[in-house]
Each structure stands twice: as structure tokens, then as C-alpha cells.
Amino acid sequence: MARKTSLSGFPEWLPEERLVELHVLDVLRETFELHGFSSIETRAVETVEQLLRKGEIDKEVYVVSRLQEDEEAPEKDDARLALHFDLTVPFARYVVENGGHLTFPFRRYQMQKVWRGERPQEGRAREFTQADIDVVGDGALPFRYDVELALVMIDALAKLPIPPFVLRVNNRKLAEGFYRGIGLQDTAGVLRNIDKLEKIGPEKVAQALCDELGASPEQARAALQLASIRTEDTSFVEQVRALGVNTQLLEEGLQELAEVVGEASRRAPGTVVADLSIARGLDYYTGTVYETVLVGHEQLGSVCSGGRYESLASTGKKTYPGVGLSVGVTRLVSRILAQGMAEASRKVPTAVLVSLVDEESWSQAQDVAGQLRARGIACEVSASAAKFGKQIRYAERRGIPYVWFTVRAEDGSLAHEVKDIRSGEQVRADPAAWTPPAEDLRPVVRPAGA
Incomplete structure (x- = not known):
């Protein structure tokens, strides 16, 4: 905790x-x-009179006041504002x-x-x-x-x-x-x-x-x-x-x-x-x-x-x-x-970290992230083009299960791959179609031992 x-x-x-x-x-x-x-949803404050109409809880009520004295503040204590209990x-x-x-x-x-x-x-x-x-x-x-x-x-x-x-x-x-x-x-x-x-x-x-x-x-x-x-x-x-x-x-x-x-x-x-x-x-x-x-x-x-x-x-x-x-x-x-x-099941909503191959690829990585988000896949883009190993370790610390790689082939085309950093499996992926397994799409809260 x-x-x-x-x-x-x-x-x-x-x-x-x-x-x-x-x-x-x-x-x-x-x-x-x-x-x-x-x-x-109701407001956070009520008048003291409203809060104390029923029950003996006056010692538990937090009264709200301004640091600077308010000339228009109510004279009667019951008209003061207090946080609801x-x-x-x-x-x-x-x-x-x-x-x-x-x-x-x-x-x-x-x-x-x-x-x-x-x-x-x-x-x-x-x-x-x-x-x-x-x-x-x-x-x-x-x-x-x-x-x-x-x-x-x-x-x-x-x-x-x-x-x-x-x-x-x-x-x-x-x-x-x-x-x-x-x-x-x-x-x-x-x-x-x-x-x-x-x-x-x-x-x-x-x-x-x-x-x-x-x-x-x-x-x-x-x-x-x-x-x-x-x-x-x-x-x-x-x-x-x-x-x-x-x-x-x-x-x-x-x-x-x-x-x-x-x-x-x-x-x-x-x-x-x-x-x-x-x-x-x-x-x-x-x-x-x-x-x-x-x-x-x-x-x-x-x-x-x-x-x-x-x-x-x-x-x-x-x-x-x-x-x-x-x-x-x-x-x-x-x-x-x-x-x-x-x-x-993980610490953060993020399912995918989109990595950077170099500093110039940031805008391109944002395009990939936009395609993933459009289909409800939470993702974030690396802040810098550190070595891939460092970017993967960042994802591990954050609890992000997948890392996305985009590289340019010799013919100039873009190749996309996604790595499950828990299993080490890395496969080709299309940012317009790839979806993680349902259990990885968002964090799941499970009973202990489940």
C-alpha cells in the first residue's frame, strides 16, 4: 500500500x-x-444548520471559512458553511x-x-x-x-x-x-x-x-x-x-x-x-x-x-x-x-509503448499511437530514442505489457512489430488492425490467487 x-x-x-x-x-x-x-452529485458544503438537523455529530463536522475575513459572512453560527459528513x-x-x-x-x-x-x-x-x-x-x-x-x-x-x-x-x-x-x-x-x-x-x-x-x-x-x-x-x-x-x-x-x-x-x-x-x-x-x-x-x-x-x-x-x-x-x-x-493485473492503463528508432521518428510514432487509440488501445510514445533495451526496461518498470517497433526496410517501406515483453514473443503487426488479447486491453482487478 x-x-x-x-x-x-x-x-x-x-x-x-x-x-x-x-x-x-x-x-x-x-x-x-x-x-x-x-x-x-450534490455540493460539498451545506449550512451548519442543515447538517445538524438530525443526529449528534456536531463534533465531527468541518466548518469552512475563508482565510481573509469576509464582511458578508453570516452572523449566525448555523448559517456557516461546513463540509458534508x-x-x-x-x-x-x-x-x-x-x-x-x-x-x-x-x-x-x-x-x-x-x-x-x-x-x-x-x-x-x-x-x-x-x-x-x-x-x-x-x-x-x-x-x-x-x-x-x-x-x-x-x-x-x-x-x-x-x-x-x-x-x-x-x-x-x-x-x-x-x-x-x-x-x-x-x-x-x-x-x-x-x-x-x-x-x-x-x-x-x-x-x-x-x-x-x-x-x-x-x-x-x-x-x-x-x-x-x-x-x-x-x-x-x-x-x-x-x-x-x-x-x-x-x-x-x-x-x-x-x-x-x-x-x-x-x-x-x-x-x-x-x-x-x-x-x-x-x-x-x-x-x-x-x-x-x-x-x-x-x-x-x-x-x-x-x-x-x-x-x-x-x-x-x-x-x-x-x-x-x-x-x-x-x-x-x-x-x-x-x-x-x-x-x-498491471500498474497503468497503458497497454503499448510505441518506441522510437531515432529522434526524427517521434511524429511517425504518434501516427501509430493514434491508430491504436482509435480502436480503444491505450498507449504512450517514448520520450526519447534511447537504445531499445532501455525503452523496454522503461515499459517493464511501468508495467506496460507490449512495446511497438517501427523500422524502415531497405526498399523504404515501414515494418511494424510488437513485442510481448513478458514472454519475449515478437511478431509482425499492422497498427490499423492489431489488437492485444482481451485480458491485456485494460487492467483487470482480480481476487488474490485468481
Whole structure:
């Protein structure tokens, strides 16, 4: 991997590593488009007020200001500009502002950089790339989209050079209905503590529920019993009901979660788990919540997460409910590279280096390169007419598989030959017709050992 950058938390890739990242982005893009999602891009900045409307993330937001004081700068802190920390909040603003020009339900995907002022560590950066998909409705959105998005993301992740993964699903209605049923009314506070379960363990979570929220030991124990339920099918429904809590909100959440898990387990068995410990930290989720972990790499955290939100996007008169999932592309690529899970077949896009026999042949070499490029073959021309051996060694260092030679025969005609510098094979070639094997046309990203 590339060396650590001088500015912690802002990863930079070497060219061959960037090819792996581009492969991940291309696979996601192609899959999202196959499922009917349209691409958008939103601005990098939002107002502080817009970003902080939902969720307790104020310490993570980077505020943007000019070095030279701006006389027209807003007086209110909430009107200042800040870099977006995710793509969902900017998307909600985008929908409200462009609702009259969109067709609903609106299916979008978005791949952009985001920024968070977190402490850099493995899997967490201050600048990173996310790839999101969302479906948003006008006033209402059928629950079926919660099921569909899980299936779309399973399809996308299954095509990436990563280990097996598990999409863990829960429903906030289920959790909140249960907490209220046992007498805990600060459901957001309970969710925030349950969300720390894997980090600090059940004993500390139980203590926090008692100390911070005033829960009794029995209430804390019941909340942890719910969070301990995990099934690969809909059997979680009976396990929850066996806990003896019954509320309308709980029942609604059970039915919705059963629909997601039932359909996903039928279409992609083993990839979806009902995990009732999943809470998600952001407050705008109102129903289904998702988290995805790589099997054997659970300590990395979730590589794809999201959920249902009913009122994140709203004009006051109109509400746009939605459901979405976000892939942490940088987190995924970092693990792929660190563990050698995949690699590019070569370092550069260039397939052919067109050599120079002398300095006067540069223009002629550009003619050859132009013919090759016209047929989609990436190539570059040598900068100088060094000895052929030196030009070949340059191609080797760059990872270019072929070197093109043009020489003038005694009768004045031009003879073209191309050399595969890996095998040493050199053959006659016509620049208007020659094409490398399909696997050499462009770099290919393959799983390790493939």
C-alpha cells in the first residue's frame, strides 16, 4: 500500500491501488444502474444548520471559512458553511429543492467524498468516499423498497473482490416499541447505548442504561435480552414474543423486519441476519436499519449501512420519506489492499509503448499511437530514442505489457512489430488492425490467487 500521508486521516493511493478503488466504484455503479438508479452529485458544503438537523455529530463536522475575513459572512453560527459528513442529509436537501423536477419514487445513487473530524484509525478516515443508493417517495413510500434495497446491495457486494459478508438488519419500530413496553420512554437514549454493545460489552451498556436513563436492572436486562436475538430466518419473531412484551409499534416492527429477512433469506440465503442489537447512531432512522460486516473482519466495523427515514426530507407542507444504504468505499478498499484480497493485473492503463528508432521518428510514432487509440488501445510514445533495451526496461518498470517497433526496410517501406515483453514473443503487426488479447486491453482487478 501507499505510505501513510503526512496528513493523518486523508488516504492517498498509488496508481495500482487506485485501479482497485476504481474497480470497486465501477462495479457499484454498474449494479446500481442495472437496478434503475440514476446518478446525482450534490455540493460539498451545506449550512451548519442543515447538517445538524438530525443526529449528534456536531463534533465531527468541518466548518469552512475563508482565510481573509469576509464582511458578508453570516452572523449566525448555523448559517456557516461546513463540509458534508454523509450523503443522506445533502440528498434530503436536494430532494426538497428539486422535488418539482423529479419523478417519484425517485431512485438515486451517489458516489462522492465526505468528511468527518474523527480520530483516524483503521477503517476510519477524515476524508473518504461513500457510494449511496436511496429511494424517496412523495408523501409515502411502500415498505417493499426496504426489501428491494437490501437485495440490490447484496447483488452489488457479491460482485466485489471481498470475503463473504453478512447484512445485519433490525427495525427501530420493533426496538422502540419493546423499550416503551418495558417502561423505558427515552428510546433514543436506549438506542444510543445499545449501539455501543459491541464496543463496550453488555455489562457496561446495562450500567449506562441504569446510570444515564434511570432504568432498573430488570429493564436493562430485558433490553439486553432483545439485543441478543440473532437469526438467519424469521424465527426471531417468536423469540421476541416469548419475552412477553406487546405493543402496537413492536408488532409493526416485527412484521416489517420479517418481510425483509424472509425475502432476502429466500433469495440470498446466508447473507442476511436479523440482528436485534443493530441500532445505528443517527437519529433520523425510523424503521428498518442495516449494517454489513465482512466475515472474519468484524473488527473493521460496518462496510455498508443505512435505513428507513420518514421525515428527513420535508418542506413543512410535504414530506419525502425514503430508505437508503451507503457503502464505505474507502473502508472497503483499505481492507482489500491491506489484506491483499485483490490486485490489478498491471500498474497503468497503458497497454503499448510505441518506441522510437531515432529522434526524427517521434511524429511517425504518434501516427501509430493514434491508430491504436482509435480502436480503444491505450498507449504512450517514448520520450526519447534511447537504445531499445532501455525503452523496454522503461515499459517493464511501468508495467506496460507490449512495446511497438517501427523500422524502415531497405526498399523504404515501414515494418511494424510488437513485442510481448513478458514472454519475449515478437511478431509482425499492422497498427490499423492489431489488437492485444482481451485480458491485456485494460487492467483487470482480480481476487488474490485468481
